[in-house]
Amino acid sequence: MDKKLKIGIICYPTYGGSGVVATELGKGLANKGHQIHFITYEQPTRLDLLSENLFYHKVDFRQYPLFKFPPYELALASKIVNVVLNEKLDLLHVHYAIPHASAAYLAKQVLKEKNISIPFITTLHGTDITLVGKDESYEPVVSFSINQSDGVTSVSQSLKEETLAFFDINNDITVIPNFIDLKRFKKTAKDHFKKAISPHGEKLITHTSNFRKVKRVEDVVKVFELILKKGACAKLLLVGDGPERRHIEELCHEKSLFHHVRFLGKIEAIEEVLSISDLFIMPSEKESFGLAALEAMACEVPILTTNTGGLPELNIHGETGFMSNIGDIEEMAKNALFILEDKNLPKFKRAALLRAKDFDIHKVLPRYEEFYFEVLEGFSG
Ligand code: GMT
Numbered sequence: 001m002d003k004k005l006k007i008g009i010i011c012y013p014t015y016g017g018s019g020v021v022a023t024e025l026g027k028g029l030a031n032k033g034h035q036i037h038f039i040t041y042e043q044p045t046r047l048d049l050l051s052e053n054l055f056y057h058k059v060d061f062r063q064y065p066l067f068k069f070p071p072y073e074l075a076l077a078s079k080i081v082n083v084v085l086n087e088k089l090d091l092l093h094v095h096y097a098i099p100h101a102s103a104a105y106l107a108k109q110v111l112k113e114k115n116i117s118i119p120f121i122t123t124l125h126g127t128d129i130t131l132v133g134k135d136e137s138y139e140p141v142v143s144f145s146i147n148q149s150d151g152v153t154s155v156s157q158s159l160k161e162e163t164l165a166f167f168d169i170n171n172d173i174t175v176i177p178n179f180i181d182l183k184r185f186k187k188t189a190k191d192h193f194k195k196a197i198s199p200h201g202e203k204l205i206t207h208t209s210n211f212r213k214v215k216r217v218e219d220v221v222k223v224f225e226l227i228l229k230k231g232a233c234a235k236l237l238l239v240g241d242g243p244e245r246r247h248i249e250e251l252c253h254e255k256s257l258f259h260h261v262r263f264l265g266k267i268e269a270i271e272e273v274l275s276i277s278d279l280f281i282m283p284s285e286k287e288s289f290g291l292a293a294l295e296a297m298a299c300e301v302p303i304l305t306t307n308t309g310g311l312p313e314l315n316i317h318g319e320t321g322f323m324s325n326i327g328d329i330e331e332m333a334k335n336a337l338f339i340l341e342d343k344n345l346p347k348f349k350r351a352a353l354l355r356a357k358d359f360d361i362h363k364v365l366p367r368y369e370e371f372y373f374e375v376l377e378g379f380s381g
Contacts, residue, residue, distance in 0.1 A: 119150035126288030156310025179364035211242030
């Protein structure tokens with residue numbers, strides 16, 4: 001695997017998990033000498049271009065009075081064509097099927113007319129299958145573009161099974177899980193920060209997400225309310241932003257919890273908040289892997305999750321935390337109190353870190369590289 005590749009990565013640049021995975025993957029591959037070209041509409045949040053192997057190509061799309069909905073997919077496909085031609089890429093890797101896989105398919109067809117053959121790999125991340133993709137307004141094109149991909153990966157076994165169960169798929173799907181950079185995500189001493197936030201030694205419970213309905217942030221607040229009622233001395237840190245945030249703020253007011261809850265908004269150095277946290281709650285309705293929970297575990301934070309989607313592939317019930325049925329806030333509160341007991345907490349923290357090490361970027365990244373070479377070897381144009 002000494003050969004270095006020129007890879008085009010197509011992803012969402014925003015705070016979503018798929019964009020984070022794509023960006024970290026690109027940075028990791030660039031460190032290993034591959035040349036990585038990000039193609040998206042904004043510079044990805046975690047992308048610092050301080051490497052000779054990292055490039056960013058902005059997709060520009062024009063507004064026009066006729067376009068009620070500007071055709072981003074066409075602008076993206078055109079940009080992919082230009083970047084492949086100018087940079088002589090070997091491979092395209094798209095993250096999140098909609099609309100990246102069909103844009104890559106279209107670009108591939110355009111390039112064929114110019115006698116250029118390039119394979120594209122689609123990585124399925126979650127809601128592109130479990131929520132949006134299944135919708136009949138997208139399903140036929142999602143199925144088609146998964147089948148037309150030269151390689152398909154999914155971030156968990158559960159997502160693979162759900163894809164095969166719902167879509168008419170005649171392509172192989174290789175599971176390559178999310179990964180973590182343990183150099184960045186590690187517990188560091190943030191005593192002054194901890195003291196400022198929990199002056200009376202309150203236990204810190206954290207949730208980070210993009211505040212979409214699927215994350216069930218309401219359940220986080222309800223679990224927190226229950227554990228306060230049962231006498232816990234704790235504070236809740238809510239990190240991130242999104243459509244549900246206002247509603248959650250109102251809920252905290254209604255429940256007179258505002259003095260115990262801190263809304264921290266979007267934070268780049270999330271590992272600093274995790275470093276002072278004692279428990280992470282992810283009560284999602286759907287979660288194909290749960291990258292935010294893995295980030296917490298790497299910082300020695302036990303996790304309380306639902307048992308949906310790929311979460312059982314990450315969370316070891318009774319060791320790294322606990323899992324409950326969706327919406328079972330009573331059980332979640334009981335388990336939270338158990339984990340937070342001084343005699344139990346250190347054991348859970350150690351187990352969380354140990355489990356996170358299974359997803360070390362240095363273990364997972366070579367699996368993507370192997371997959372790239374496998375696809376390139378089998379590619380006939
Ligand atoms: O909903 C999100 O968390 C964002 C979403 C995305 O695709 O941008 O994240 C999905 O991909 C992550 C990275 O592979 C996974 O860790 C998340 O579990 C997954 N989210 C859902 O399935 C809801």
